[in-house]
Amino acid sequence: MAVRTAAIPQELIYRAAYEANRLAATTVPRDGLVAFQRAAQRESKPLARFVLRKIVDNANLAVAENRPMCADTGLPRYYVKVGNEAAIEGGFVALERTLRQAVADLTHDIQLRANRVHPLTRHNPGNNVGIFAPNVDYSFEPDGDWIDIIVVHKGGLFGTDYRMLFPADGVTGIKRFLLDNLAEFARRGLSCPPVIIGVGLGGTKDQCVRLSKEAACLRSIGDRHPDPLVADLEVELNDLANRTGFGVMGVGGDTTSYDVHIEIAYAHTGGLPTAVSQLCHAYRRAVGRVHPDGRVEYRDDPQWFTPYYRRVGIE
């Protein structure tokens, strides 16, 4: 009989989920801070430069005083990557319960705003937990005996859109849709630019939207898609986004987008489904890797888009 790894206790998962939520609410990932500072240094418009500097100040203040960097603490959600060899005390049902408990507790302790309400009655349970809330998405990774708990706090009103383009639209159509999306949401700063832009290309419609969201939230600023064709388009779209001139909060400036991340999925032969998601500059994400020996390692880079996750090279 194969040797089973020790089960990861729920208490440890709770601790990691709680801390990752706290870090996400208060601490800008390092790649974000570097991008903020660079944008402030490069900005040529005085008002935009003033605001970008304030955003850097705010990031430092949030950490120093354990304050959420934005009062709209968004919709807390989880992306959980589970190593194929990991064993979880109580299984996935217990894991899900623990993750929900951590969000409810954090809502009170760190003053996450209770944002989740019933969509029709608008009743607010007061703890960000409810029907299908918080979102928990799972993926799996060969060989690992750990669990990665990735927490993202993302606003929910502006910046995401989907369009069924067609092969006749091509890259031109993708570019135009991106500009349309920015003209809709970056104007007057509704989506809180500078943003990180995720683009989903192909797949089924729901897959396309999901990939755009994950591309915005779960890759680091500056990293490129492994396919050079896609990587080149990422750079081209980022240049295009910054040529719009919306700038920070739509006040007019040089940086509207910190980066564009594209994820592709094989599409129907007749279609080019395209989705765009904007992640605002309140860039809130943290990762905790929980090991069976009791260690929890926190890091900035989610490492969500692995070759296995993209299903590269699998028969």
Add this chain to the structure above:
Amino acid sequence: MEQPETQFREWHLGTPLSDEDIAQVRAGDIVYLSGPVFTARDGVYEHMLVRGNEPPIDLRSLTNVSLQSSPAGVEVSPGVYKVSSLQATAGFRYARYMPPLLERYGVKAVVGKGGMSEDVYRDIFKPHGAICLSTMGYGLGAIYGKAVERVLGVYWLKELGISEALWVMQMKEFGPLLAEGDVQGHGFFTQVNEEINVQLSLAYAGLRPPVFRRLGEEQRPEQELF
């Protein structure tokens, strides 16, 4: 060489705002507010302005500044609230509540995000001698939260829930806020969008509209959508 931090005017004003203070603020200025303010967004607007419920405190004598916001705050002990982070939400969708808010409650400054159209400033704000201010980025929530000196009261909790309740807060140097709409009826974003649209049209050059359009779709990207 370090470039100058600001090339625009800054105002540090006390609330309730005086007509003289309001009159000198121009679209594009930066404003910091000290004194009491109250929050009102979807819940309070409907409860107070549409259904006509009078708030449990006399807002009119307390302040004339209203904030379109729900703070990230909690009840730390019974009746005692603490705000850690603060931010306004997008104001364009609240334009229809402005006439009763300004008329019935004497509000002279509305703090939102991104402002409203110049028509609203000209037709509603200007006749009331009121201005519209905008918060400047979700990434300034901690700075704005630190400006909350004290939560004076939280009302309609039971009716509206904590994220829609009426919060009354004592502020100290609450800013930077962008003067979006001034008493002359000018809007900062309307002005700046004219410049941006020139640049935007260049970015669109050579990009065809999609082969399949959507019903009701706005095809002119230089237009406002509200």
